Amino acid sequence: MEMLHVKQIFNASIGEVFDYFSxxxxxxxxxxxxxxxxxxxxxxxxPNGLGSVRRITVFPITVExxxxxxxxxxxxxxxxxxxxxxxxxxxxxxxxxxxxxxxLDYSIEFESKVPYLGKVVKLALEEAxxxxxKKQSEKYN
Numbered sequence: 001m002e003m004l005h006v007k008q009i010f011n012a013s014i015g016e017v018f019d020y021f022s023x024x025x026x027x028x029x030x031x032x033x034x035x036x037x038x039x040x041x042x043x044x045x046x047p048n049g050l051g052s053v054r055r056i057t058v059f060p061i062t063v064e065x066x067x068x069x070x071x072x073x074x075x076x077x078x079x080x081x082x083x084x085x086x087x088x089x090x091x092x093x094x095x096x097x098x099x100x101x102x103x104l105d106y107s108i109e110f111e112s113k114v115p116y117l118g119k120v121v122k123l124a125l126e127e128a129x130x131x132x133x134k135k136q137s138e139k140y141n
Contacts, residue, residue, distance in 0.1 A: 041070070
């Protein structure tokens with residue numbers, strides 16, 4: 001099992017940060033490739049919420065992620081829901097407040113179906129997450 005964990009502080013309210021990261025296309029800015037919502041969530045007030053599906057395409061791989069937990073301003077959880085070279089995937093974004101700022105605690109765990117691919121995927125994801133979250137946090141300063 002591969003695991004990665006990144007924390008980032010944003011000089012903004014939880015509502016502002018949560019709204020940004022709950023939009024599938026904005027999450028796509030953290031990773032290479034194209035991200036697109038292909039299914040709306042079950043609650044019309046939160047089209048990117050519970051039950052929504054986003055497709056991430058990084059040639060030649062396409063991954064679909066389904067939102068499995070969605071608590072506004074607190075938690076977004078998602079799992080890969082199509083046949084991909086990764087299994088037992090769980091992505092989790094937890095939001096909390098600290099001294100008027102927002103802390104995003106982002107973790108991803110998964111297993112690879114292909115030997116040694118997991119280590120490569122983990123390194124690429126971790127690098128993209130660290131860079132993308134830092135870049136996004138700088139917009140709030």
